[in-house]
Amino acid sequence: MTLTTGAILRRITEADLSAASHKLATIILDGIAWKNGYNGLERGTAAFTLAHLADKMGMSRQHLTELLAQLAKSTLELVRWKPNGKFAPWLFRFGGAEDDAVLPDVVSATGDTSLSRDCKNKTIFSGRIEIDATTNVYRTPWAELIRAAKSSLACWNVDTQAIWDRFLAFNKARGNAAVPAGFLLGFMRKWRARTTSDHIFQSEPIRTTPMPKQNSDLAELIRAAPTANRHFHELDLRSKIGNPAYDLRVQHMKARFACLRFSAVLAVHGEAVRAFEIAK
Structure with a gap:
């Protein structure tokens, strides 16, 4: 049709x-x-x-x-x-709209040709982008273009400023002072791969702090617990020591580590495994 x-x-x-x-x-x-x-x-x-x-x-x-x-x-x-x-x-x-229709591909070529030359009412990335010009995308002509183009891309739900920040970081890391505007559209088109593989998007290195000993002890007990069949092992342990003793162990474990009941239950099971009361 x-x-x-x-x-x-x-x-x-x-x-x-x-x-x-x-x-x-x-x-x-x-x-x-x-x-x-x-x-x-x-x-x-x-x-x-x-x-x-x-x-x-x-x-x-x-x-x-x-x-x-x-x-x-x-x-x-x-x-x-x-x-x-x-x-x-x-x-x-x-269906039946156009037999020669193909899947959309919105990546501009490196020569910065626009998506169409025939109509001005389109998302057109033309010109050059100065990487060090400004960090606020809303003070540039690119904010509205990013917002319009991302609607059909993998970055559709990402904030416009966040896209701009990552694009600047990407080019600064490669020493680019200015790039064709089409690079921005291509960058957005490949968003999924970039956000999972390119380490430059981390604004600062991840710092880890040592785990407090109390938390470390709890983690060790939980690791020893048989998590795959938790309910089966709970029934097994209850049958061996009785329901009152089981509930008392859980209460003591919650008080000992100031943790939630789920973590306390796993810690009790881990302790029981170490004591050979239940099998892992």
Whole structure:
């Protein structure tokens, strides 16, 4: 079908669906980008998290999933995919829109070509970024572009200032004084890999403090406890020493280490293992 709002809306109204499915399809239609590259999305594509859709629909995630399955099997042929990691938004497209449609890729080339040269109402990263110019992203022209582009990327739920801070740190560590603006979009596109593998995002080294001896003793007892079948070993120990004696041990352990009952129970089990009262 022709990729227009009216064409898809007519397909929605003609489809044999429930009222809830019609509403969901209309919400997705409302979020479709009609200019290629707008907000980092390909033309004809919408980006939503399931939590956001469920909130807009006023229903549970389970019910929402059932409605999405209905739309996928209907004449609307709704398809969805998640190319940017587990916690990124889903991308949606109504089937039959364009046969030559491809998955969106919003990474600018190193030559800093914009996502599109034909329309000004798009997320366009052009020019150069001075790395040492300012640390406050909201005093730069990049804040709004970051906010718009991240909606379909793995960093969709990351604060704009945090993205900017990490981008500056990334380039400072490599001695870059200025970079093409397209580097910022590419940096956001590869967010998931960078946040898990690049150590430069740690603002300061992690400092550890020695564990107090009392806590260390508790940890040793817990490590000795058989955690896999905790309830089975509790019953075993209760049968050997009796319920009153078991409860008294737990109370003494809570008082000894000033810990929660769960930790006290594991410590009691660990002590029982050391005393060969129960097996690990």
